[in-house]
Amino acid sequence: MAEEISTRKAYGHTLVELADKNRDIVVLDADLSPSTMTDLFAAEYPDRFFDCGIAEQNMMGIAAGLAASGKTVFASTFAVFASGRAYDQVRMSIAQPRLNVKIVATHGGISVGEDGFSHHAIEDLALMCSLPNMTVVVPADANEASQAVRVAAETPGPFYIRLSRPKTPLIYGEVDRDYRFVIGRAVTMRGGADATVIATGIMVEPALRAAETLAKEGFDLRVLNMHTLKPLDEDAVVTAAKETGAILTVEEHLLQGGLGSRVAPVVAKNHPVPMAFMAIEDRFSSSGKPNELLEQHGLTAEGIAGQARQLLSRKG
Amino acid sequence: MLSAKKSGNRKGKPAASAPKSAAGVSASGGLSVDELKAKAKLLRRHIIEMTAEAGSGHPGGSLSSADIVTALYFRVLRHDPSKPHWPDRDRFILSKGHAAPLLYAALAESGYFPVDELLTLRRLGSRMQGHTDRGITPGVEMSSGALGQGLSFGIGVALAARLDGKKHRAYVLMGDGECDEGQVWEAAMAAAHYKLDGITAIIDRNNLQIDGWCCDVMNTEPLPDKWRAFGWHVIEVDGHDIEQLIDAFEQAKSVKGQPTMIIAHTVKGKGVSFMENKAEYHGKPPTAEQAKRALKELE
Numbered sequence: 001m002a003e004e005i006s007t008r009k010a011y012g013h014t015l016v017e018l019a020d021k022n023r024d025i026v027v028l029d030a031d032l033s034p035s036t037m038t039d040l041f042a043a044e045y046p047d048r049f050f051d052c053g054i055a056e057q058n059m060m061g062i063a064a065g066l067a068a069s070g071k072t073v074f075a076s077t078f079a080v081f082a083s084g085r086a087y088d089q090v091r092m093s094i095a096q097p098r099l100n101v102k103i104v105a106t107h108g109g110i111s112v113g114e115d116g117f118s119h120h121a122i123e124d125l126a127l128m129c130s131l132p133n134m135t136v137v138v139p140a141d142a143n144e145a146s147q148a149v150r151v152a153a154e155t156p157g158p159f160y161i162r163l164s165r166p167k168t169p170l171i172y173g174e175v176d177r178d179y180r181f182v183i184g185r186a187v188t189m190r191g192g193a194d195a196t197v198i199a200t201g202i203m204v205e206p207a208l209r210a211a212e213t214l215a216k217e218g219f220d221l222r223v224l225n226m227h228t229l230k231p232l233d234e235d236a237v238v239t240a241a242k243e244t245g246a247i248l249t250v251e252e253h254l255l256q257g258g259l260g261s262r263v264a265p266v267v268a269k270n271h272p273v274p275m276a277f278m279a280i281e282d283r284f285s286s287s288g289k290p291n292e293l294l295e296q297h298g299l300t301a302e303g304i305a306g307q308a309r310q311l312l313s314r315k316g
Numbered sequence: 317m318l319s320a321k322k323s324g325n326r327k328g329k330p331a332a333s334a335p336k337s338a339a340g341v342s343a344s345g346g347l348s349v350d351e352l353k354a355k356a357k358l359l360r361r362h363i364i365e366m367t368a369e370a371g372s373g374h375p376g377g378s379l380s381s382a383d384i385v386t387a388l389y390f391r392v393l394r395h396d397p398s399k400p401h402w403p404d405r406d407r408f409i410l411s412k413g414h415a416a417p418l419l420y421a422a423l424a425e426s427g428y429f430p431v432d433e434l435l436t437l438r439r440l441g442s443r444m445q446g447h448t449d450r451g452i453t454p455g456v457e458m459s460s461g462a463l464g465q466g467l468s469f470g471i472g473v474a475l476a477a478r479l480d481g482k483k484h485r486a487y488v489l490m491g492d493g494e495c496d497e498g499q500v501w502e503a504a505m506a507a508a509h510y511k512l513d514g515i516t517a518i519i520d521r522n523n524l525q526i527d528g529w530c531c532d533v534m535n536t537e538p539l540p541d542k543w544r545a546f547g548w549h550v551i552e553v554d555g556h557d558i559e560q561l562i563d564a565f566e567q568a569k570s571v572k573g574q575p576t577m578i579i580a581h582t583v584k585g586k587g588v589s590f591m592e593n594k595a596e597y598h599g600k601p602p603t604a605e606q607a608k609r610a611l612k613e614l615e
């Protein structure tokens with residue numbers, strides 16, 4: 001079994017590593033620093049850490065003002081608050097003026113678990129992808145999270161990076177030790193010609209396991225890690241449609257406005273093929289253990305394998 | 317595609333008043349109080365002409381803030397219109413973004429862009445957007461128009477200055493109706509919590525908002541007490557008295573360890589008799605005939 005580390009933990013450590021060299025980095029949090037793991041930065045660099053209290057709207061405005069003065073600002077809270085509570089502040093003060101603010105939102109999706117629907121961001125990607133100028137990234141594991149944070153720190157402009165609460169398996173290292181995260185470039189985690197699974201975030205790992213299951217049944221699935229939802233790697237999508245003839249998207253998010261909603265028009269416009277979509281249906285979630293909730297919504301390796309089989313049968 | 321640069325009927329020359337200022341010197345520094353009063357009247361004339369020409373816009377709250385903005389741009393602010401991105405400039409943040417015509421008038425008269433461009437207000441492709449856009453208008457520090465956000469931005473500016481050991485200040489102009497927004501009070505708390513003496517905020521207390529008198533729509537009184545309770549140094553002035561305003565801005569600079577709020581008592585629509593104290597002129601431009609009358613009053 002691969003080592004398990006949460007993407008938020010990778011974020012906390014990476015901030016500390018970046019901070020010594022990059023003196024322009026300033027970190028904001030809204031009274032959640034032990035959970036977002038910005039507390040690691042706060043302990044090392046207290047002068048450049050500002051706790052904004054439970055006031056996310058104000059935090060986004062402060063982030064904008066700091067960025068307008070030349071700072072590289074990381075602003076963190078839970079995904080549901082970063083995207084929903086402060087949406088207009090992100091829109092007005094950060095996205096439209098293209099300010100250098102990295103919104104790193106932890107606790108994305110239903111894998112938050114027991115806290116229930118109020119803490120499950122299932123619409124955050126739709127909200128953030130809807131904003132012009134915003135780059136939206138969902139790393140698949142801790143290594144990729146660390147790299148994405150580094151790249152964001154060096155890349156001017158607004159970012160929304162969605163991280164997860166639970167520990168999840170490391171998927172790089174086994175695949176490619178020299179992997180380098182590039183904004184907007186999907187990663188082919190596994191080659192295959194029978195169909196393509198496009199997954200994002202912590203759904204990439206079960207997608208890979210599903211592909212192994214189907215390999216035993218004689219089907220060759222391609223698995224793409226679509227870590228950047230915006231700008232979307234349209235070339236990778238079109239190539240997958242042409243070369244594999246069927247596409248299944250998998251995300252820990254509502255279907256509307258998320259990965260599936262972003263991939264489908266690209267397929268429809270360029271090379272229509274049978275598609276299937278695994279996402280959270282149009283309803284709010286509830287409490288439960290992370291794995292129970294993911295299972296309830298079919299977002300497991302078994303669930304993905306089942307959907308892939310159905311899709312392959314439709315391909316004809 | 318229309319680009320801002322191709323728009324309008326600009327003649328391409330900056331205002332004659334554009335100074336060759338040395339960094340660190342108020343760009344239009346030496347104006348006497350009488351000259352400042354004349355400048356305020358000129359800005360008011362621009363507001364009338366711009367909104368009349370555009371056929372839309374917000375004259376009421378632009379007119380009420382005109383003396384405040386005049387005192388800032390032509391006396392108080394350290395800025396250099398030839399270098400809008402000068403790192404050590406004081407930042408003026410227009411939180412009440414609907415007063416954009418006033419800000420554009422002040423920027424044009426300071427020399428940030430040609431005065432002729434003012435009459436392109438709200439036109440397709442114009443740099444004079446209906447509400448401010450940080451990306452396209454020289455001298456505009458913040459995109460605004462959704463109320464309640466400027467003070468937070470100002471905190472960020474002041475924190476950055478403090479981190480960098482710089483002396484420049486953040487000046488944030490807010491509306492009194494704007495104080496209905498919850499974010500204003502989040503920011504009020506935070507600025508005092510961080511002991512930010514690099515912020516001077518101003519509330520244009522004209523007592524009117526779109527739906528009527530502030531005390532009827534949403535009563536924010538006792539407003540000065542609220543800001544004091546939140547930890548601010550509060551100064552109340554006649555917002556149409558240039559000398560009082562300048563004194564208040566000077567006093568604010570000497571306050572240490574806490575932010576300063578200047579509550580400027582004003583009259584909405586100030587300077588145009590038929591607009592004064594009328595909520596309807598919040599977002600209604602003068603007709604051509606009304607503009608003529610208004611300009612006569614502002615001679």
